[in-house]
Structures are given as C-alpha cells and as structure tokens.
Amino acid sequence: MTQTQTASRPKPFVFPQFCKGCGRCIEVCPKDCIHLAGEIDPRTGLVPVEVDLEACNGCGLCITACPEPYGLQPQPPGAGFELQDPEQLFGARPTAAPEPVDLPDRTLPLPELEPLVVKGNYAAAIGALLAGCRHVYGYPITPSTEGAELMAKVLPGLDGVFLQAVSEVATVNLMYGCGGAGVRSMTFTSSPGFSLMLEGISYMIGAEVPGVFVNVMRGGPGLGNIGPEQADIKLVCRGLGHGNTHAIVLAPSTPQEMLDLTMLAFELTFRYRNPVVLVGDGYLGQMTGRVKLPSRMVVPGRPAWAVYGDREHRRNLICSIELVEADLEQHNRRLLAKYDEMTAREQRADTFHCKDAETLVVACNTPAQIAKGAVQELRERGVRVGLFRPVTLWPFPVDKLLPLLPRVERIVVVEASPGQLEDELRLALSHAGVFKPPLIEHVRRYGGVLPGHAEIVRQVLAAQEVTS
C-alpha cells in the first residue's frame, strides 16, 4: 500500500455520546488503534471507545463494524474533526422529498346500461370495480366466494390484481399493505373468516388504513353452517379486534344495495381513513336480483398520506405503535373524534310506512326485506305498522329513529340472531337519553334460519291485540 493511498483514505472519529462501547471496532482494528475509554460518559451511562489515530492507516474496518448510524464516521475531508459539532455533521437535513398533496378521485360517465341480473355477491364485486377497486385479496369461504371468483375472472382483463391468500390473516395484511399505499382494496369473507381478520382490522384502524370488508354472515358459533345468520352484528359494531376500534358498518338488504353500498363503502373508507365493513347474510350473498348500474365510475386518486413507494410520499409512515403513553392517548383522542364525526354524519336508515306507525318493525339485511313484505300485508289489513331499517348498523341511525318514537307504542325487532341487533338498538336509545323506550318485542331466529313472513305478521298482530 503506497503512502499516497493511505493518505487519501479518511481516518475514523467518533463522538463519545453516540458510542455504546460495544467494542466491535476494537476487535476488528488490525493496528490496535481503538480502546475503551477509562470512564463512563455521563451522558450515556456507557463507556465509549477512544480512537488513537497515530497508527491508523484508514482501512475503514472499524467503521464497517460499528452498528450505530452515527457512531464511527470517516473524518470529513479538510476539516479538523475537533471543530465539528453533531448538528452540523448530521443534524436535521432538509428532506429532498417534496410535500405530498392529495390527488383527488375522478369519475368517468358510463353509457346508459340495462340492469344486470346478478347474485348479491357479484353485485358487491361489480360495485367495487365501479368504485375503482382493482386489488382484491381473499380466501375462499362459503357463502361469500362468488365475489372472489368474479374478481379472479375479471380483474386480469382490467389489469387489476386478485390474489388468493394463504389465510384470512394474510388477506387482511395484504389489504393493510395495499391500503397503506393509498390504493383501494377489498375482500369477501364470511363469519369464521372475518373472525380471523379482526387482528388486522384493529391494526388498520390504529394505523388509519382504508379497506372494504364484505362479510356475508353465516350460522355460528364455530364452523356453524352456511345458512344465513346475522350473528356478527355484535362483532362488527362492538368487537373489531383489540383497542378502541370502530368502523362504519353498512347493511344492504337487496342485491341492488350490495352494489350501491359497496360503492359508498369505498368513498367512506377513504374519507375517514378507516376500514368499512359491509355485512350481508347468506341469502343476500346468494340471492340473484335486478341490479341497476350507476351513471359514473370512479378513477381513484392518491391520498397525500399514502406510503406509495415514490419520491413524493417518501416521508410517510403507516404505523399503529405509539410508545409514549401521552402520544397514544392523543392518537386515541383523534380516533374517537373521528368516530364522533362518523356518528354525526353517517347515520343512514330507510323507512317504509313509518309516518303514522304505532308499531315499528326494526330489521336489516334479508330479514328487513322479509319484514317489508309483512308490513305491506299488515298495512293492507289496516294495521298501523312501519319498517325502520338501519342501513348503517354502526353508527346506529338513532337520529332517524327518534322523530318517529312519539307515535310508536311498540317496537318489534326482527333478526336472524338472538338479539344482537336489538342490543344495538337499546344501546343507541340509551345513549340518546331515551330511558323509557316503547315496549320492545322481537322475532328471533338463528342457526341459519331466517325469520319468516308469517312469524312477523303474527308477532305484530299479537302486539296489536295487547295494545288495543
């Protein structure tokens, strides 16, 4: 090695406060230039190394052996390192990445199209495509699988991605990644699969990652069966994984709404940077019906917060960990404020013959459609009955319900679950300060059985007799 080369190679230096004294550099130095200092550095409580440059030939092995980003450094050329201070050497540099900005969504007009005749699951898939979703991850599970199958069939032709994951656990984390990149993604699943996704949904809520979950609920608990049930209402409204979580829950009742509400779900999931859950039941997923198409389709933009993997978004972070308690409390406050905003702005309900109703049937999903038939029949028999159908289960549309209550003598909750919808209703009334609600009765079936038209008629008439 010539004298010139040696001279051109920078020698190391280290600020003792950035040295943890691990000694990896000591061991690797062929010239024994480095040794531990005699005493503890009071700033770190550790014994740093000291470098004696007398014998150093600038081989650089010590620098490569130092695990600290700002530990052993090559001396900057032309400057005595004594004069360097850490701020100047590696202090805050202006990041080269520009400030990211929101790239808004666009829409394109669709030609006037004939209604489709499709299953509810297909309708939701088509709704997602129209909403600009081109990334679908999933794991097959009856009775939701047709959604994934349709996506697997059509997405390649749209240069989109359908990926069958190793499990529902992987599915939700694929969505976490895709959503974290600011890109629309969704999955189709059913109750047991949805249970598996809860961990990831908690992370998505914590890290504020959008994504749409279509949960075509089936009979439980455990493996249960593939019949229609509404037994995940508690889960989607109150139990989205660990921590203080909530998500908007949409409950369609027809194939048409499977499409319309899936489109809405994408709008809401990006508006709030929070997952949205669409719950159907086995019947609704499998039911074929007439589905009208909207007049426009969405071309997604890109949110400023996305970790897209480009220069503009380099500074961004998707993360649910907040180590400092005060920070996590603050983060929770922000999330809670977001839930409050959703509660104030996103309550949705549909009413049928509710204006002068003395008996109010409350139902969602297919039971609501069955109840609608029952209400129609009862009206023809002169019974003052109406149907109140929550379209958002969370937030429960209590603001739409309250104005109806003064005339209502009885509420009949019709559901394919042993009271999970009724619990949401009671909780919402209680939070709204209604401590003496009308008498609440119910028609409840479960295990894959839906409440029947005749049962609903009977229950309402029984209520009627008692009242009169």
Added chain:
Amino acid sequence: MTTSVFYGRFERHAHGEGLKGLTTHYCPGCGHGLAHKYLAEAIDELGIQDRTVAISPVGCSVFLYYYFDVGNSQAAHGRAPAVAVGHKTANPDSIVISYQGDGDLASIGLAEIVSTAQLGIPISVIFVNNAIYGMTGGQMAPTTLMGQKSATSPAGRVELMGQPLRMAEMMAGLDGPVYVERVALYDAKQRTRAKKAIKKALTCQVEHKGFAFVEVLSECPTHLGMTPQEAERWVAEQMTQVYPLGVKKDLAEASYPALPRPAYEVERLVAAIAATAERPERFAEGFPAHLDPRDVSLKLAGAGGDGAQTAAMLITRAAIQEGFDSTHIPSYGPESRGGTSYADVHVAREEVLSPAAPQPHVLIAFNAPSLAKFGPTVRAGGQVIYDSSVIKEVPALAPGVRAHGVPMTQIASDLGRVLVKNVVALGALQAATGLLPKESLLAAIRLALKDKCAMIPLNEEAFEWGVRSVTLH
C-alpha cells in the same frame, strides 16, 4: 460511512430528543444496527431511496421506521411479508423490504413467509436470526439452539421443545425464491459478505427477478448474557454449526412476470361485467295477475345436478327482461353434486318484498323427497309440476292445488341428454301456469347458451316437449 438513507435526526425516536435523535434503541453490540447499516448503504448505492418501502416487523426491529428515510409501514407480528406483497402489488415500481426477526418470521409468521416465498413475487426479505426473543425479554425462539438456555427453556432447549428451524434451507427448498443466502456479522469478512448479500437481495428486486431472502446470523449479547465479543464468538462457533453460512439458492437467469397496472377504461369495465346498453325484446302483455295480483312465488326442488338452480335463474332472468322484479335464492347442502338443492323464486309486478318462498304458488319437484317435503306447502289454488319418471306417489296437497306429472327424465333421456330435464320442466311450467310467455323463457335460454350455440336446438326441443306434456293432458 454516513448515508442519506438514515434520517438526519431520528424524530420518531422519543421525538428525537437529546441523544435519541442520533442513536438507535438497540443494545450495545446488537447485530440489528449492522444489518440496518448495510441495508441503508445498499439502498443508497442502488439509488432506490425514493422507491423504497420498508416494512417494520414486531420484535426489536419494530422501530426500523425510526431510522430509514424511506416510505415506512409497520406490520402486525409475523405479517410483514403479506403487508409487503400488498405494497408491491399496489405499486409494482416500489422496492419493498420485509425486515423480520426470528420470532416474527420463523414462528408466528411462518404461513406468511412460506406462502410469499412460494409466490415468488419480487420483494426482499432480511431475516435477522439471533436465536432468541429480544423484545419480550429473552424467551426461546424457533431458532434457539438445542441446550441453549432462555427464559422459557430455563434448563436449556430439549427435544420436547422442538428443534431449531433452518429457514434459509427451507426457503431454498421452495420453487418461488430466486436468491437465498445465510450470512453472519461476527468478523470483518462476514460483514463484507453480509453487506454484499443484502445488496444482492435488493438487486434481485430492482431487476424484477423475484423473491430474495437473506438470513443474517446476529448477536444478542443482552439476552445471551455475554459481552459483544463473546456473542460474536458464540455465533461463529455455535450458531454456524446449526446454521451453515453460504448461498443456498441463486437463479441467475430468473425473471418474474410483469405485475399488472390497473386500467380504468369505461369500455373495458362494461365488457368485464357483461353489461349491455341493448334493451331486450319483451313478449309479455302484462304481469301474470291470474296467478297473483302482485307477486308470484315458486319453489324448484331436487337433488344437486337436477338443474333446479339453473331453471330458477332462467325464470328470474326472463322475468327481469320483461320489466318485472324477480329474485332467486339458492339453498343447497354442502356436497358439490348429489345433495339437496332448492331454489326460491319470486316474480313481482314492482318489488319483491319477502324473497323466501315458504308457501309457493308453484312447485317444481324433481324427486320424491322434494315433492313430499314441499308439496304440502303449496298454497291453495297453486300448482305442482313434478317429474313423473321418478315420482310415483303424490302426497296430499292443499285444496285446489293442481298437480301435473311430467316425465321430465324420460323426455330428456329420449332426447339423448338427461341434463335438459330442467328445460323440460320450464316448458311445462310455461304451459301449466302462463307465468311468462314462451318466447320470453326461450330468449333467456338462448341468451344463457350464447357461447354454446350448438346446444340451443336441443334445449328448444326439450322446452317444447315440456309444453306439450302439459297441454296434452
């Protein structure tokens, strides 16, 4: 060796206050710092800082995002490879790195790493194996050596706790990965190799070759209860015995298929969902009010394979083409073939309200159990159409219910294709009930067979036989 891939100040590390703004959270002598450094240098040298998305795992390296001035995403325990694939598929131009420890990757995240590796998608996995759980405080890892003491193997790992998992060899045994190497950090030579391997793993992604995996044998002096130098020696002497270093797989010529970039074109979308602007021809004079003023319900029941669902679907399509509302709900057993198969259909003047059909106006029964089960549910004045080839006995029906025995199976097999018995049933339905005009159902059948035109005449004939078998009675 400073690199601009590390943040100038670690603002996310306790708000960058004091020394934390310029030092890592790692213990003295921890290997993570070196793996970070080589990764940062490789990103720098390849000029991919702007495109890089680093996935932080759960474990000691959960705070990877404190340090790397790249796009950062922090994943749930073990799920980093899935999150990485989410990012890569969302933006194929991004360079995605899944950085994971041994608990994260080789224990809780096994399903994700194995399936992602086999998928072969170009991401780069840096797997730091230090044979111990660090962040939770020194418990046994899947890679803990036999006899090694830990908080959950206090007397040393024994066979009852399973044996150390060799991830690099497992990865190399899969078809998906293009490059797998195990490296170490315990001396200058190994460190040079480690840096080279990490750069190569990134290069595989930059060149879109495929999935790359680098296992880094690393020191955890704290939980090994050793000095950093003892830990280096322990890795060199003990770990490498179980985890031999070296290249495990390297496919030089590999190349991964291009990842799709979504299109948002109206024409392509309309074609993909098979929507059409063409208004179908209508044949019905009006709603079949002779059956019900508002809503006619039907049940079609048989065994799986009888075609009940297809027939139901055709009725629904035809009814909607006529401008009515219609729904079809299938219900079947778990068997793909041969189980029970029932369909509830409604045809409504305006809107189907109750989509189930517990008391249908019309029942089509393809076998005896179906007729026995649903025959008595048909409402008074309704009609039952059953396959008289296989059903010999008709149960008691409600008053005024008319039963039409149609030898569906016989007719279909005479036509040479037993599968068309459901079309025979549709013909019979048409003739018996007048639910929809003949042409309406035939148009739906033809539309369904538009890709199998050769089958149309046979189906038309089957339909006609169904019509005749009722009118001749």
